[in-house]
Amino acid sequence: MDLELLLSMAVSFDDARVAVTGPDGTSLTTGELEAAAAGAATLVREAGATRLAFCDTNGLAFPVALFGAVKARLPLVPLNYRLSDEQLGRIVGDQDLLAVASPELGERLRRLGVERVLESSAFLASARAAAPGDEPTPVDPDEVALLLYTSGTTAAPKAAVLRHRNLAAYVIGTVEFGSAGPEEAALLSVPPYHIAGVMNLLSNLYMGRRVVYLDAFRAEEWLERVREQAVTHAMVVPTMLARIVAALRQGPADAPSLRTLAYGGAKMPAPVIEEALRRFPHVAFTNAYGLTETSSTITVLGPEAHRQALSSDDPEVRARLGSAGLPVPGVEIEIRDEDGERCGPGAGGEIFVRGEQVAGEYLGAAGGGDGWFATRDRGHLDSEGYLFIEGRSDDTIIRGGENIAPAEIEDVLLAHEAVEDCAVVGVEDEEWGQRIAAVVVLVPGATVGAEELRAHARAHLRGSKTPDEVRVVDELPYTDTGKLLRRVVREQLVGTGPSAP
Amino acid sequence: MELTAGSRWKSVVCDTEVVIVRPPDAPRILACGGTAMVPVGSDAPAGSLDQALADGTQLGKRYTDEGSVVEVLCTKAGRGTLTLDGERLELKGAKPLPSSD
Numbered sequence: 001m002d003l004e005l006l007l008s009m010a011v012s013f014d015d016a017r018v019a020v021t022g023p024d025g026t027s028l029t030t031g032e033l034e035a036a037a038a039g040a041a042t043l044v045r046e047a048g049a050t051r052l053a054f055c056d057t058n059g060l061a062f063p064v065a066l067f068g069a070v071k072a073r074l075p076l077v078p079l080n081y082r083l084s085d086e087q088l089g090r091i092v093g094d095q096d097l098l099a100v101a102s103p104e105l106g107e108r109l110r111r112l113g114v115e116r117v118l119e120s121s122a123f124l125a126s127a128r129a130a131a132p133g134d135e136p137t138p139v140d141p142d143e144v145a146l147l148l149y150t151s152g153t154t155a156a157p158k159a160a161v162l163r164h165r166n167l168a169a170y171v172i173g174t175v176e177f178g179s180a181g182p183e184e185a186a187l188l189s190v191p192p193y194h195i196a197g198v199m200n201l202l203s204n205l206y207m208g209r210r211v212v213y214l215d216a217f218r219a220e221e222w223l224e225r226v227r228e229q230a231v232t233h234a235m236v237v238p239t240m241l242a243r244i245v246a247a248l249r250q251g252p253a254d255a256p257s258l259r260t261l262a263y264g265g266a267k268m269p270a271p272v273i274e275e276a277l278r279r280f281p282h283v284a285f286t287n288a289y290g291l292t293e294t295s296s297t298i299t300v301l302g303p304e305a306h307r308q309a310l311s312s313d314d315p316e317v318r319a320r321l322g323s324a325g326l327p328v329p330g331v332e333i334e335i336r337d338e339d340g341e342r343c344g345p346g347a348g349g350e351i352f353v354r355g356e357q358v359a360g361e362y363l364g365a366a367g368g369g370d371g372w373f374a375t376r377d378r379g380h381l382d383s384e385g386y387l388f389i390e391g392r393s394d395d396t397i398i399r400g401g402e403n404i405a406p407a408e409i410e411d412v413l414l415a416h417e418a419v420e421d422c423a424v425v426g427v428e429d430e431e432w433g434q435r436i437a438a439v440v441v442l443v444p445g446a447t448v449g450a451e452e453l454r455a456h457a458r459a460h461l462r463g464s465k466t467p468d469e470v471r472v473v474d475e476l477p478y479t480d481t482g483k484l485l486r487r488v489v490r491e492q493l494v495g496t497g498p499s500a501p
Numbered sequence: 502m503e504l505t506a507g508s509r510w511k512s513v514v515c516d517t518e519v520v521i522v523r524p525p526d527a528p529r530i531l532a533c534g535g536t537a538m539v540p541v542g543s544d545a546p547a548g549s550l551d552q553a554l555a556d557g558t559q560l561g562k563r564y565t566d567e568g569s570v571v572e573v574l575c576t577k578a579g580r581g582t583l584t585l586d587g588e589r590l591e592l593k594g595a596k597p598l599p600s601s602d
Contacts, residue, residue: 001507001520005576012560012577138542141507165507172522172574175602177561186602203602235602262601288601297601356506 001168002139003070003202007034010205013178017208020201021185021229022060023215030205032128033063039130040068043123047116049098051147054192055079055109056102058213061120062192063201064127065100073136075144078193080157081105082480087157088112091149141165147363148195150292159363160195160292169356170199170295171206173330180209185257187225187234189214194481196265196288199296200235209233217480219247223255230257237265237482238272242421245275253280264288264297266482267389267407269414269421270322277310289324289389291375295357299333299387301325316382322411323386324379331355333387334372335380348380348390348405378405395486397426397434404436404465406486412460413438413453413467418446423476423489424467437493438467441475502538504531504571509541514550517558517579523565523572525585531571533558534581554582554589564590 007030010019015031028036044052052069054062054076062078069076077097079088089112092099098116099109106117118126141164149157186204188211190197204211212229214222217240226234236244241263261276261283268287277285284303290296301323309321327333334352335343343349352372360373378390390405397404406424413422421441426434438457442448450470458466477488504510504524511518512533518541519531531538535551558564560578565571566585572593573583583590 001509001522001574001576005509005520009561009576138509168507177574200602207602233602264601286601300601 001172002141002143002164003067003145003167004139006168006171006202006206007037007067007070009177010208013208014182017182018210019205020060020063021210021212023058023213026060027210028060028063033067035132036064036124036127037067037071038132040064040123040127041071042130042133043118043126044068044072044074044098045133047098047118049074049116050096051075051077051098053077053079053092053095053097053099053109053114054101055081055099055105056120056192057081057215058188058192058197059120059215060213061100061124062213063205063211064124066198066201068127070139070145071136073139073143075147077147077159078198079109080149080191080193081108083157085112091157091159139164141168146198148193148198148292160359161361161363162292162295162359166295166357166359167199167202169330170297171202173357174297174328175203175207177206178208180204180207182208183230184209184232185212185229186210187212187214187222187229187231189217189222189234189236189240190265191480194265195290195292195296196235204233217243219243223247223253226255226258231255232257233260233262234258235262235264238263238268239266239478239482241276242269242272245272245279248279255280258283260284260286260303262286262288264290266484267391267410268322270411271414271420273306273321274310277306287323287325289387291377293358293360293362293373294331294353294355294375295359297328298331298353298355298358299324299327301386305386319382319388320386323382323388325387326385327387330357333381333385343380345381345383345385348378350393351375351377351379351387351389395425397424397436399426399429399432399434399436399464401433402464409436409438409457409461409465409467412457413440415460416448416453416456418442418448419453420444421476423484423486425486425490425493427469427490427493429468432468435468436465438470439473439476439489439493440470441473502528502531504529509576510538510573511541511577512536512538512579512581513545514548515579515581516577517575517581517583518577519558519564519573519575519583521571522563522574523569525571529571529586531573532584532587533579535584550581554584555580556582556589558583559592563593565593566590 021027146162285306287301288297335349337349409424429435477485514534536548539545558575
């Protein structure tokens with residue numbers, strides 16, 4: 001199964017169904033998308049590069065570039081335009097690319113050495129006008145479809161290698177073909193260099209659900225778009241949901257079309273999801289956990305589990321609101337201790353995953369092994385197999401020989417009514433190895449002292465997990481895709497990073 | 502026939518095409534409309550549809566045998582009935598999938 005076949009099935013189902021609506025309101029039907037992709041493939045082949053890069057915000061050019069690359073039998077390389085020139089330069093430097101980019105980003109790529117650059121709207125127009133080439137032989141599912149750089153919050157970005165069979169396995173394993181009615185519309189505000197942006201597009205296409213693009217997230221604009229486009233499904237990262245609920249404190253949601261809100265990409269603070277559940281009482285919430293290397297979602301916490309957790313008396317059921325849910329079909333999850341042994345329920349360790357959608361392969365490093373992929377995330381399973389994420393292994397604080405998960409302390413601090421957001425990191429300490437530092441953002445108008453927060457933490461956790469220091473800041477550093485930049489938080493604490501507000 | 506996961510097969514008696522989602526663990530014959538299917542992309546002479554095996558296949562649906570030995574996804578609809586070693590494949594029960602998309 002491959003992406004070309006996926007698109008042709010969507011076209012056979014209904015070639016007049018709108019596939020994507022761009023930020024300016026213009027659209028492409030499935031038939032038009034397939035025709036434009038065929039034209040794009042002609043342009044791509046003519047340019048003679050070995051990979052097609054895409055460096056722009058969400059818009060109609062993205063799906064055309066994606067499927068154009070598929071039809072030209074080349075990998076697509078979505079580029080994160082938020083990377084520094086140094087990081088981006090290293091990525092593009094040793095690749096033979098044709099890049100589709102916005103005018104500004106195109107200029108930047110040329111400066112970084114990319115010779116062949118097409119401006120996005122010109123690419124789109126040319127693709128729609130170009131003649132399709134001859135039909136090549138069917139796609140080999142082992143061919144590379146996507147080279148997607150991981151977010152690089154803990155290390156330099158690496159290119160995850162995603163083959164057609166990985167991406168297709170995810171789509172056909174998790175959604176039902178043609179299951180969406182023509183009135184459905186999915187609002188996508190995550191950028192195209194995020195795995196969720198790619199997979200959401202593919203899944204919606206397979207279901208027959210129109211994708212509506214938002215190219216820059218602002219809560220008010222998101223709400224307006226939901227109303228104006230009668231959006232039924234939306235996918236956001238937790239920082240976006242936090243801004244949406246903050247906007248809703250000014251007035252009701254007034255989003256009667258919205259049926260489902262899915263979120264993922266980072267940990268969801270409990271107060272945010274609890275408030276969102278109250279402000280959108282008729283919306284089904286879904287939490288998705290996954291990685292670039294696993295073709296996105298591997299576990300899901302569904303709508304019923306969300307609502308049950310809110311209303312249950314059973315503490316184990318209530319706790320599941322903070323979980324990542326259960327594995328999706330075709331995926332197995334295991335927790336392993338430091339010796340590589342499988343852990344039982346309740347025991348924390350590294351999260352391992354296996355399944356057809358799990359690629360677990362990086363450019364320049366051999367894949368292989370028994371199919372089990374080490375996520376480098378720590379977590380545990382409860383008695384019914386619900387997965388709880390404790391955080392990245394690299395973010396574990398080691399204080400006086402004790403391993404401490406920042407998430408545990410963050411959850412406790414977030415439960416304090418004056419705390420809006422927080423990050424707990426380890427700072428080098430001569431006596432302890434690392435000491436625990438908590439950086440908090442207060443609820444607007446609230447005041448609370450560091451000692452009160454430390455006492456609050458001490459009341460809920462063991463003494464050794466009480467933050468050694470607490471600092472109040474105006475905001476925490478996040479990426480566009482909602483990932484907390486702990487490295488920057490640490491740097492700001494020791495005064496070597498960009499000065500904290 | 503090598504019914505490997507992800508391999509694509511076409512009917513020689515109708516338009517049906519499928520992809521193998523779950524492969525059988527032993528050699529089996531996957532047929533459509535009474536005749537063994539052939540790999541997509543291969544040339545094969547057209548046969549004639551067995552009218553007793555003409556229930557038709559639907560685009561995007563999954564089919565499986567009683568014992569769930571094999572599961573296939575229909576990638577192109579046609580008039581024939583899918584069989585595994587002669588046993589009719591049925592539509593897989595549409596259980597709502599827990600999706601995040």
